[in-house]
Amino acid sequence: MDLKQDIKLAVDIVIFGYEERQLFVLLIKQKYGKYKGRWLLPGGFVKNKEGLKAAAIRELKEESGVVVDDLEQLFTFGDDVKRDHRGRVVTVSYFGTVKPSSMKLKAATDSIDAKWFTIESISDLPYDHNQIVETAFNRLKSKLNYQPIGFNLLSKKFPFSDLENLYMTILQSPIDRRNFRKKILSFDFLEETDELLSKGSGRPATLFKFNKKKYQSSLKRGINFEIKFA
Amino acid sequence: MDLKQDIKLAVDIVIFGYEERQLFVLLIKQKYGKYKGRWLLPGGFVKNKEGLKAAAIRELKEESGVVVDDLEQLFTFGDDVKRDHRGRVVTVSYFGTVKPSSMKLKAATDSIDAKWFTIESISDLPYDHNQIVETAFNRLKSKLNYQPIGFNLLSKKFPFSDLENLYMTILQSPIDRRNFRKKILSFDFLEETDELLSKGSGRPATLFKFNKKKYQSSLKRGINFEIKFA
DNA sequence: TCCATTTGCGTAAAATATACACATATAATC
DNA sequence: GATTATATGTGTATATTTTACGCAAATGGA
Numbered sequence: 001m002d003l004k005q006d007i008k009l010a011v012d013i014v015i016f017g018y019e020e021r022q023l024f025v026l027l028i029k030q031k032y033g034k035y036k037g038r039w040l041l042p043g044g045f046v047k048n049k050e051g052l053k054a055a056a057i058r059e060l061k062e063e064s065g066v067v068v069d070d071l072e073q074l075f076t077f078g079d080d081v082k083r084d085h086r087g088r089v090v091t092v093s094y095f096g097t098v099k100p101s102s103m104k105l106k107a108a109t110d111s112i113d114a115k116w117f118t119i120e121s122i123s124d125l126p127y128d129h130n131q132i133v134e135t136a137f138n139r140l141k142s143k144l145n146y147q148p149i150g151f152n153l154l155s156k157k158f159p160f161s162d163l164e165n166l167y168m169t170i171l172q173s174p175i176d177r178r179n180f181r182k183k184i185l186s187f188d189f190l191e192e193t194d195e196l197l198s199k200g201s202g203r204p205a206t207l208f209k210f211n212k213k214k215y216q217s218s219l220k221r222g223i224n225f226e227i228k229f230a
Numbered sequence: 231m232d233l234k235q236d237i238k239l240a241v242d243i244v245i246f247g248y249e250e251r252q253l254f255v256l257l258i259k260q261k262y263g264k265y266k267g268r269w270l271l272p273g274g275f276v277k278n279k280e281g282l283k284a285a286a287i288r289e290l291k292e293e294s295g296v297v298v299d300d301l302e303q304l305f306t307f308g309d310d311v312k313r314d315h316r317g318r319v320v321t322v323s324y325f326g327t328v329k330p331s332s333m334k335l336k337a338a339t340d341s342i343d344a345k346w347f348t349i350e351s352i353s354d355l356p357y358d359h360n361q362i363v364e365t366a367f368n369r370l371k372s373k374l375n376y377q378p379i380g381f382n383l384l385s386k387k388f389p390f391s392d393l394e395n396l397y398m399t400i401l402q403s404p405i406d407r408r409n410f411r412k413k414i415l416s417f418d419f420l421e422e423t424d425e426l427l428s429k430g431s432g433r434p435a436t437l438f439k440f441n442k443k444k445y446q447s448s449l450k451r452g453i454n455f456e457i458k459f460a
Numbered sequence: 461t462c463c464a465t466t467t468g469c470g471t472a473a474a475a476t477a478t479a480c481a482c483a484t485a486t487a488a489t490c
Numbered sequence: 491g492a493t494t495a496t497a498t499g500t501g502t503a504t505a506t507t508t509t510a511c512g513c514a515a516a517t518g519g520a
Binding site for chain 1: 464465466467468469470
């Protein structure tokens with residue numbers, strides 16, 4: 001075993017939120033160090049007896065107050081030996097999705113503040129955090145096309161138009177309302193509630209909710225959830 | 231910076247080869263340590279001033295003699311704190327594809343031997359290497375469906391039946407020869423040569439070759455390379 | 461009451477996938 | 491040399507999926 005290895009291992013987390021036709025990314029304001037006062041991704045060093053994903057969940061909670069029970073591993077950044085000024089640091093990035101209104105942001109260890117930023121407003125982050133956000137955004141977009149990942153970003157019960165707007169916002173492309181609805185409903189993982197929602201003028205919308213059991217049984221039946229758009 | 235962190239960072243590499251309707255994985259025979267004499271994935275510790283992918287390429291070459299110019303990052307294993315008996319080791323896994331007959335295997339540092347194993351014959355590898363191989367195999371299968379990844383595994387010039395057999399072998403499902411050919415040709419990244427290949431009886435096959443430029447121009451035109459099978 | 465707005469549903473046309481059948485060119489066999 | 495076995499090369503009809511729309515229904519506001 002090479003005892004001279006001196007590489008630090010960190011995690012960084014990209015959390016997406018969605019509200020009112022806008023996609024947000026969670027950033028924190030750094031408390032210490034070279035980038036004190038700067039906004040960047042939540043993250044930090046992995047503890048010796050802590051799993052990678054656990055470290056990401058912990059750091060996220062500590063620095064922003066956001067609690068998630070699962071994150072997806074994105075990519076491990078470590079080809080650039082000098083990506084961190086403090087020495088050799090390799091970081092394992094994670095991404096997740098939450099509904100911003102369901103989370104109360106609060107700063108704590110290592111962070112002064114935590115805030116949602118629209119994806120367009122993000123630029124010039126320290127380290128290679130711009131690249132990490134870009135990687136996460138690409139993953140989000142591509143996953144949206146073949147996995148029902150959008151439901152974490154909406155309320156439990158939502159009108160179809162919310163889902164439609166979410167897709168159009170993230171994929172940045174127009175969608176035919178009628179074909180989209182048909183396609184999603186054909187997957188048979190949405191459950192129609194008997195509630196209606198009237199927002200302003202127009203016909204009230206029936207509220208739907210995502211049914212995880214139906215989703216899983218559809219998965220077993222080998223259904224392909226791919227969505228194609230014109 | 232947490233100076234007490236004591237985590238070692240390693241890389242492990244899964245290289246696939248294909249020959250005669252069989253898919254192979256490259257393993258090496260360990261020279262030292264607890265698993266001396268056992269077959270396992272090539273890999274090793276990352277050097278302080280060495281990029282992750284570079285480390286993977288180096289270890290692969292040192293331990294097996296296989297030279298590749300690129301590898302794809304697979305997954306970083308580090309949720310299990312005790313995946314390695316030597317202490318806390320996190321490993322970044324990579325995968326790649328080569329044509330076995332074009333590579334001369336030779337052992338060197340840390341390995342006694344290097345050999346191709348059929349994917350079915352692999353079982354009971356040390357550490358979590360079975361899981362790494364499984365992850366890589368799943369990635370290979372899914373990539374085959376939407377990227378022209380199979381050509382690295384074949385000769386430069388090949389008959390269509392080679393490609394067909396490759397797909398059937400990896401995906402473990404029968405393919406309609408005529409529809410497969412039509413689909414692949416419609417992507418317009420194969421070039422027909424004027425050479426014919428006669429192997430045994432039967433009509434000689436025209437040899438094709440993968441045209442990278444055509445592929446890239448098709449990519450730009452937004453062509454979807456997804457292949458669906460019955 | 462009329463109009464603007466949003467939801468909900470259906471259907472025709474185009475594109476794609478699927479399921480097949482047969483001609484062609486070679487080696488092996490008689 | 492004729493016949494047979496084997497693998498390659500191409501076409502076409504049918505089923506399925508995607509795409510492009512039109513219009514009715516239910517509400518708030520003028």
